[in-house]
Amino acid sequence: MLDTLANAFALFASIDNVIVLFIGVVVGTVVGAIPGMTTPMAVALTLPFTFSMPPVTGILLLLGVYKGGIYGGSITAILINAPGTPAASCTVLDGYPLARKGQARRALDIALYASCVADFISNISLILFAGILASFALKFQSPEVFTLVVFSLTIIAGVSGDQLLKGLGSAGLGLLLATVGLDLLYGTNRFVFGDVNLMSGLNFIPVLIGLFAVPEIINYFVKNDVELEQSKLAGIGATWNDFKSCLKSIIRGSFIGVILGAVPGIGGAPSAFLSYSEARRTSKNKANFGKGEIEGVAAAEAGNNGVAGATMIPLLALGIPGDIITAIILGAFMIHGLRPGPLMFQQNIDLIYAIFIGIMLSSFYLLIVGKASIRIISKIADIPQRVLFPIVLILCVFGAYAVNNSTYDVGVMLVMGLVGYAMLKLAIPAAPFLIAFILGPLLEDNFRQSLTISRGDYSIFFSSTICWVFWGLTALTVGLLIWQRVGSVKTEVPLS
Amino acid sequence: MSKSSDIIAGAVFLTLGVLLIFVLIPVGVDEPRKVPFAAASPSYYPKLIGYVIGLLGAGILVQGLRRAPDDTPSVGFAPYAKVPVAMGIMAVFYLLLPFLGFILGAMLALCALMLLAGERSPKVLGLVSVLLPIGLYLFFAKVAGIPIPSGPLEPYLIRI
Structure with a gap:
């Protein structure tokens, strides 16, 4: 054991590894902060640079980009209401309202601290529980994932506020839009109407930018004679009390991220939403969620960063990539003649430990790079809004284009901007749309895959303990919501 | 929350639901010749969403009609x-x-x-x-x- 650790340390302890990991975190943070530049895109673009590097150095570079990218996505989510990554989409719910109140620095600080704590917990979990969690994750088949997504969707009721029916309608629109494209089972067209651009479905980033960033800009043109609140960032970062009040949600979110991250194919977004939902459910400031609650930012970021280390669990322990990024990292392993899985734990354990050492260092780097980036990037909020909003709109155009190199996506973004503005005017909450649009494909695919396995028998959704646990949790959450609503109606009656 | 926004939103959702069931899904979703069970069909899930959107639209419309008239004056188009x-x-x-x-x-x-x-x-x-x-x-x-x-x-x- 000590020999292995000594070998691992020898493998890691080179100046190249230390520098390359730092560069990776910087690149990831910058790229993640640009709407339209996704973390998988950044990791994929970095892959060719690793060909000439030793295996540990190359993989650490990719891991640095991955970790930085996940945090970077939260920066624009908070500052301009346009998350750089899908996983950061939950952060906009409270991050942007905080920025509008002039507390962008506080939101960015708490997002960073939550990210670092979650990342650290996720890395420790990776090291300690790789084997155990991987075997649990393998038990997740389609019915279990379906019930998990159903449970995650209960958050829609939470983010709809006092507009529950409209929130559910908004979620329906999100689910509907997620069905556009080729049917997964039969490969037939759905809502394509002869347009080849629609065959691969609507891309997440243009829809998201259109729905969240563009309506804000349109709204500015409606009331720009009244100057909006100006963000004063100096000296109002997050305090120790802020951090302390969010710590419970950060730790809970980190563990939600770890557990969901270990399940292949789930990703950061559901984890962020679930963590947010749990934080809201247990918070004293429940009513403030969605209006600029610091705990909401912390929970969302903890949920999505908690996934980062844990997605490596099925990759390293079983050789199963959980998402696109880990699939690219798997490719990097294979380029260097390595095959992650149980055999690697026997034959190249020193290499795995060397990666673990690097991963732990990445949490520390994230804190340094994040702190520096907040100082530089948060100056964006000091630009006069008559200049900032047009700049953001042009940035959105480049971002929407860059996802698929498609001008069609720019059109999608502009149309979704109008839809988002109409929703804003009709008081239809946009957050349920977003949640349903992200979780929609996961919900439908696993629903139909399960029924295909069971030949149409619905009892498959009740066939395992995990399914029952998620049904129970869903029933409990819905029951609590009904109870709370009935309670609030009862207390309103005497007042009226 | 205003009466007019509820009525418009309800009408939009209800119309969309009806359009989905009777026009958009029959025209826009290609069905394979034979499916082993109803839920396997590519139109099953969108139809389900269509019904839900339509019902919610009706609910929002009724909620809007029952609400007291808006007391905030309209700001016009300026x-x-x-x-x-x-x-x-x-x-x-x-x-x-x-x-x-x-x-x-x-x-x-x-x-x-x-x-x-x-x-x-x-x-x-x-x-x-x-x-x-x-x-x-x-x-x-x-x-x-x-x-x-x-x-x-x-x-x-x-x-x-």
């Missing part, structure tokens, strides 16, 4: 005058993208949007609308390796 202009600028930018490319198009759109938003300083207008699109082009095209169509500027930029 504050919205700049919205069609801003969206018009973006629509022209989008339509001209194949001809002007991203750099020239973004320069013109950015300048027009800043003017519309009330920026009057020629220095700010000139510097921001020229430098930002060039900076974005350099980042996306030269650093990230994403081909950005640049229209008439293409032959000059290829040499950079």
Whole structure:
């Protein structure tokens, strides 16, 4: 054991590894902060640079980009209401309202601290529980994932506020839009109407930018004679009390991220939403969620960063990539003649430990790079809004284009901007749309895959303990919501 | 929460639900000849969503009709005058993208949007609308390796 650790340390302890990991975190943070530049895109673009590097150095570079990218996505989510990554989409719910109140620095600080704590917990979990969690994750088949997504969707009721029916309608629109494209089972067209651009479905980033960033800009043109609140960032970062009040949600979110991250194919977004939902459910400031609650930012970021280390669990322990990024990292392993899985734990354990050492260092780097980036990037909020909003709109155009190199996506973004503005005017909450649009494909695919396995028998959704646990949790959450609503109606009656 | 927004939103959802069930799904979803069970059909899940959207629309409509009339006076259309202009600028930018490319198009759109938003300083207008699109082009095209169509500027930029 000590020999292995000594070998691992020898493998890691080179100046190249230390520098390359730092560069990776910087690149990831910058790229993640640009709407339209996704973390998988950044990791994929970095892959060719690793060909000439030793295996540990190359993989650490990719891991640095991955970790930085996940945090970077939260920066624009908070500052301009346009998350750089899908996983950061939950952060906009409270991050942007905080920025509008002039507390962008506080939101960015708490997002960073939550990210670092979650990342650290996720890395420790990776090291300690790789084997155990991987075997649990393998038990997740389609019915279990379906019930998990159903449970995650209960958050829609939470983010709809006092507009529950409209929130559910908004979620329906999100689910509907997620069905556009080729049917997964039969490969037939759905809502394509002869347009080849629609065959691969609507891309997440243009829809998201259109729905969240563009309506804000349109709204500015409606009331720009009244100057909006100006963000004063100096000296109002997050305090120790802020951090302390969010710590419970950060730790809970980190563990939600770890557990969901270990399940292949789930990703950061559901984890962020679930963590947010749990934080809201247990918070004293429940009513403030969605209006600029610091705990909401912390929970969302903890949920999505908690996934980062844990997605490596099925990759390293079983050789199963959980998402696109880990699939690219798997490719990097294979380029260097390595095959992650149980055999690697026997034959190249020193290499795995060397990666673990690097991963732990990445949490520390994230804190340094994040702190520096907040100082530089948060100056964006000091630009006069008559200049900032047009700049953001042009940035959105480049971002929407860059996802698929498609001008069609720019059109999608502009149309979704109008839809988002109409929703804003009709008081239809946009957050349920977003949640349903992200979780929609996961919900439908696993629903139909399960029924295909069971030949149409619905009892498959009740066939395992995990399914029952998620049904129970869903029933409990819905029951609590009904109870709370009935309670609030009862207390309103005497007042009226 | 207002009566009119509830009535409009309810009517929109209800219409969409009805359109989905009777027009959009029959026309827009291609069905395979034979499916082993109903839920396997590509139209099963969208239909389910259609019914839910329609029912919710009816619910929102009823909720709106039962609500007390709005007591806030209507602000009219005057504050919205700049919205069609801003969206018009973006629509022209989008339509001209194949001809002007991203750099020239973004320069013109950015300048027009800043003017519309009330920026009057020629220095700010000139510097921001020229430098930002060039900076974005350099980042996306030269650093990230994403081909950005640049229209008439293409032959000059290829040499950079």
